[in-house]
Amino acid sequence: xxxxxxxxxxxxxxxxxxxxxxxxxxxxxxxxxxxxxxxxxxxxxxxxxxxxxxxxxxxxxxxxxxxxxxxxxxxxxxxxxxxxxxxxxxxxxxxxxxxxxxxxxxxxxxxxxxxxxxxxxxxxxxxxxxxxxxxxxxxxxxxxxxxxxxxxxxxxxxxxxxxxxxxxxxxxxxxxxxxxxxxxxxxxxxxxxxxxxxxxxxxxxxxxxxxxxxxxxxxxxxxxxxxxxxxxxxxxxxxxxxxxxxxxxxxxxxxxxxxxxxxxxxxxxxxxxxxxxxxxxxxxxxxxxxxxxxxxxxxxxxxxxxxxxxxxx
Numbered sequence: 346x347x348x349x350x351x352x353x354x355x356x357x358x359x360x361x362x363x364x365x366x367x368x369x370x371x372x373x374x375x376x377x378x379x380x381x382x383x384x385x386x387x388x389x390x391x392x393x394x395x396x397x398x399x400x401x402x403x404x405x406x407x408x409x410x411x412x413x414x415x416x417x418x419x420x421x422x423x424x425x426x427x428x429x430x431x432x433x434x435x436x437x438x439x440x441x442x443x444x445x446x447x448x449x450x451x452x453x454x455x456x457x458x459x460x461x462x463x464x465x466x467x468x469x470x471x472x473x474x475x476x477x478x479x480x481x482x483x484x485x486x487x488x489x490x491x492x493x494x495x496x497x498x499x500x501x502x503x504x505x506x507x508x509x510x511x512x513x514x515x516x517x518x519x520x521x522x523x524x525x526x527x528x529x530x531x532x533x534x535x536x537x538x539x540x541x542x543x544x545x546x547x548x549x550x551x552x553x554x555x556x557x558x559x560x561x562x563x564x565x566x567x568x569x570x571x572x573x574x575x576x577x578x579x580x581x582x583x584x585x586x587x588x589x590x591x592x593x594x595x596x597x598x599x600x601x602x603x604x605x606x607x608x609x610x611x612x613x614x615x616x617x618x619x620x621x622x623x624x625x626x627x628x629x630x631x632x633x634x635x636x637x638x639x640x641x642x643x644x645x646x647x648x649x650x651x652x653x654x655x656x657x658x
Contacts, residue, residue: 443641
């Protein structure tokens, strides 16, 4: 039923565009015959609106990949910059939570490791909703922040980095073979707020996939078994995403190794001082309302990143 509803909504959108366009073309012909300038302007404006809607619909056609309709895991990791980077990582986490909630998605924290003084060292959230992965997948990469540090008594300008990794939630319909001998499983005590049980038992799980070096962790549940199941789901998602990217890289004959979280590798720059500007370095999209962007208003960047793929194709 979910797949049927999704397909039906796509068909209805196309039909509505076709009917609206034909109706306004007929009106325009009638207006020209009667030389009705007001009606001509009105129908021309309506046709322009339909063109704009069709351009957005064209972007949505990119959300037709095997995993685009799935839920998504979004992982934030602090990079170079110490406490500054940890605080920046938490700002990014909040931005994506606000964005997801604004789209009506359900968000839950799967794993979180707080920084020593402020912010987070890393965190993983689960975003559940229609096309959650398709919309968020282009956010993977390094994000750079420039601002006056609230942790610097001399009020100097600092540059911080954090990385985002987005992977799809996969189900049993996609087979990922993982052998037990390739896994190292560690248990530890959950950190952060919790009840009598959460912080008093080794319920948190960390799984390392030795061949690939992929590490996932989960501490959201009280049960160690539930945390292990969630961590395995995350591991399968990461391995699936890496395989998809490897195949895409082979098809385009461009393959780049993973880079460090620092200078020269960022996809977006957030400047809060001496001026305000959030610029995507891939698409060139800019916004001087930096605080609005950090409050979750990132749809323009997501649409532009998808549109860029249309141009590349």
